[in-house]
Amino acid sequence: MADRISLAEVIEALPEQDKQLIRLRFYGNRTQSETAKALHTTQVQISRRERKILIRLRARLLEE
Numbered sequence: 001m002a003d004r005i006s007l008a009e010v011i012e013a014l015p016e017q018d019k020q021l022i023r024l025r026f027y028g029n030r031t032q033s034e035t036a037k038a039l040h041t042t043q044v045q046i047s048r049r050e051r052k053i054l055i056r057l058r059a060r061l062l063e064e
Contacts, residue, residue: 032046
């Protein structure tokens, strides 16, 4: 029986910048624009990074 990794464990394994983005967007309920301002970047960069991070999170959570 394979153990599944938890979302918290997967997020904790992310680089610090990615963790900050996820915390602001999904735990802080911030918009991409608000997150971009807080992280001193653009909304477009947040959108691209977020998409890549979510793909990695999904892949890790679905690993068997």
